[in-house]
Amino acid sequence: MNSIQKKILLLTTIVLIIMSIIWIALTYYNHKTQQQYNEILQRYLKLNEVTSSSQNIVADLNNYMINPSEENMSKLTQSKKRMEDAKQGVITLRNAENNFTLTNYVHLMDSFIETTNRLLLFLSENDGEAAAQEFSEVTRISTYISEMSLSLVDTELKTYDRFYRGIIKQSGEVMKLGIFLLLLIMCVLFFVTYWFSLTITRPISKLTQAANELSKGRFDLQVKVDTKDEIAFLARTFDRMRKNINMLISEIKHKAQLEHELQQSKILLQESQFKSLQSQISPHFLFNTLNTISKKAYLEGSEETSDLLVSVAGILRYNLKQLDRSVTLREEIMVLKQYMDIQKARFTDRLQFFMEIDECCLNRRIPSLTLQPIIENAVIHAVEPSEDGGTIWIRVKDEMEEVLIEIEDDGIGIPLEKIQQLLAENLHPFEKESKGIGIGFSNVVKRLRLFYGDDDVITIKSQVGSGTKVIIQIKK
Known part of the structure; x- marks a missing residue:
């Protein structure tokens, strides 16, 4: 392993260690915060599922009353199943703050299901007037469920207000920590880069000067660097390039001339073929x-x-x-x-x-x-x-x-x-x-x-x- 590789490896190792520590810390904090957010989000989604299920049942009941087909009955059955599943999910949300409200909420869902079943019974008995009354009751209970869902969401927001404040405070602390680590990394990289550049810039300056002279067309100046690293090898390669560049330029010009002549020949051939076709008048x-x-x-x-x-x-x-x-x-x-x-x-x-x-x-x-x-x-x-x-x-x-x-x-x-x-x-x-x-x-x-x-x-x-x-x- 040569010198430049050792220097680059050392610099890379330092940066990787620092970045790894920062990445592990931020990943742990982000994972913890994400879990808490997911728990809160799942609570809101379960409450929203109840509202959505009740509204779907009302819509499916209306469709079934209009068109009592097997397809509409199948959709209604699926909506009722979703309502039961949503009810089981809501029960798991019980805590000290929402115990009373959540109990009423569950009872309201039970009443909604019972009213729906009575409506279906009346429809099967062809009692249209009773079915219409039950449909009004189902619609009213669905409205209550929506309002109570909003009330529970509001309660959840108040309950987890402290959690949100804690997250904001932690975010501020993480930002301060990030600024501190950024400044630390900048200082370390500055000193390491300065030391690293001193061993490279001087021979590179010589190589740059030689390249500048070469760009002006002075192919007689020798490129020489007195180091023992890769830059010296680059300088020797550059010097060999200097010796061959004239020959390469000549070859390129020659090829370009040949390509130009070939293109002109193709154009002339196409024109002659076209004129030949035009001239075939007997x-x-x-x-x-x-x-x-x-x-x-x-x-x-x-x-x-x-x-x-x-x-x-x-x-x-x-x-x-x-x-x-x-x-x-x-x-x-x-x-x-x-x-x-x-x-x-x-x-x-x-x-x-x-x-x-x-x-x-x-x-x-x-x-x-x-x-x-x-x-x-x-x-x-x-x-x-x-x-x-x-x-x-x-x-x-x-x-x-x-x-x-x-x-x-x-x-x-x-x-x-x-x-x-x-x-x-x-x-x-x-x-x-x-x-x-x-x-x-x-x-x-x-x-x-x-x-x-x-x-x-x-x-x-x-x-x-x-x-x-x-x-x-x-x-x-």
Whole structure:
């Protein structure tokens, strides 16, 4: 055991001895006083129990007279039992000061119980008038019991007034004793602490001075303390820390730089991924659209060409919106109509398009650019390859707990394994052949699941040779 530990142990021992003596004395005094208080409190509670029991019996009698059920009779029986128990408890409170009053109090309780029993007898005999008189008598006796309880409590207070005065006097003496002990402890601790501090403060001052110089960046000053205790060991450790601190600071700066560069790389990666999604507008679609418009302008008048230009402008404006925003289903349907106007102008009678829209569903929120990529795939792979063209249906239905969006075509269908790949977000549908605008079917699946937090939000039903149906289920 080294020197500082011995000094601390001595100081701690002295303080513990003094505090233990004080604690034992105060505990004994507190326990004794608490017992006396508990005895007095129990006397008051027993008197209060009588009053409470009598009032409960009156209430239960009233309920039983109104509704003579077994439940009310059971409550009344329990209240009478409490009254008997309270009576036995009150008998133990007898002393010289309350002997006469307590005897009358017990007799009054006996009268109360007897009157209650007579009332029940009259009720069993269906003598309502006699029962009413007995109920009045029960109520009057209950009032007397309450008043006499207060009288007994007052007597108890006068009886134990001397006890309260004694407690107050003892409390004053204990306070004086506490002040004296506090002053004694302060004096002892002052001298012991002064002696203890002299052996520590000087080497600590040297160590503090060295630390101050070190905080100013002077790592060339040696830390030295000429003692043989723990402070000397601390000084040597501090000196070793001085030698290593430059290297640690360099490492921390290097790590901070790496973390900063890593964070910047993550931000740049996220921005590039987002811009990549935004930039996936197919130039092939723009070329076909503009080519169709130019031919229409050549072969026909300007009215239909103007409508096509409006549709193209609407689609371009809509596709330039950020992908991370949500829109209403009404907006998606509007841009879908513009897209299909362009495609119908391109394919003429080869493309048949039908819509069944429930207007009450159009205020639902949906990720931007959700329906157009699905319709685009249907046009490219169900209508364009066929010499006779094809038909596309879109339906928006209001179900009980969800809104259903169905996009159906009569094309060649999709094999089961490719459907599984699409829903697993591993493949863009027909990505080698597809040149339509949009962000890809797999991306639509991913964004729908993220937006609604549900993997079952989109399903695909298809068989090779019998068309394809894409179903989006938006839960209310």
